[in-house]
Amino acid sequence: MDLGISGRIAVVTGAKSGMGRSTAEHLLREGVHVVLTDKEGPELQATAEELAALGPVRAIEADLSTAKGIEVLAAFANMAFDDKPTILVCAAGITGASGDFLDLTDDDWLEALQTDLMAGVRATRAFIPHMRKAGWGRVVLFSSEDAVQPYVEELPYAAAKAGVLNLAKGLSKAYGPDGVLVNAVGPAFIxxxxxxxxxxxxxxxxxxxxxxxxxxxxxxxxxxxxxxxxGRAEEVAAAVTFLCSEHASFITGEFLRVDGGSVMTMGA
The missing domain is CATH 1.10.1220 (Arc Repressor Mutant)
Incomplete structure (x- = not known):
């Protein structure tokens, strides 16, 4: 099936392993040029070298929990290929601190929020302007089953991932008229x-x-x-790649759960 995105440029965060890496692989197989980013350089570069057999790929180490990290990524991604990115997949995330709510500190909460929510805020702020100018864009943010079915020992993570859902919905309303479609995926136990x-x-x-x-x-x-x-990383990647495609051109502001039925209600 031709997904209609060959030749487009994508940025995939959290790309050195797991669901981010698998998503990058799927996009490359569809003819997309991909910029990979993650915090750890050596493993990231090894991933880039392995994926290069599938298509054009570049990699840059960046800590997206900081404003400086986003600046580094944006500067690199906008110069990596002949055009700027019109696909953004925010897969970077951490579980963060877990345990009894009363034992968790402000720093524990802020750590999860900076990576699991604010990295997506910063990345979308950096890349959506060009998507609007181009009149076409796809953004997929990684949320989680925890966003709608929180586990009491992982409340910072769950709260951050719930924020991702609201971010995706809000951005979809704000920039959908400009051709920028924003959705979220909710993996569970991958x-x-x-x-x-x-x-x-x-x-x-x-x-x-x-x-x-x-x-x-x-x-x-x-x-x-x-x-x-x-679940398998490639099962999530397939869903993400579909949301990035022309076949998803009437889907925005949605939460696609790839959870094997883990969330046990229809309301979320």
């Missing part, structure tokens, strides 16, 4: 380095194997996931 670390921690705490930790999480915390497994 097999990524982030959830690997969570499962390794749980396995160690409970004295069980990694696979047993996954199963305990499915049984006790994710009973709505009917497939009884973690």
């Amino acid at each position: 097999a990524t380095p982030m959830t690997d670390a969570q499962m390794e921690k749980k396995a160690k705490e409970k004295g069980i194997s990694f696979d047993e930790a996954v199963q305990v999480t499915l049984d006790e915390e994710r009973p709505g996931i009917v497939a009884k497994r973690r």
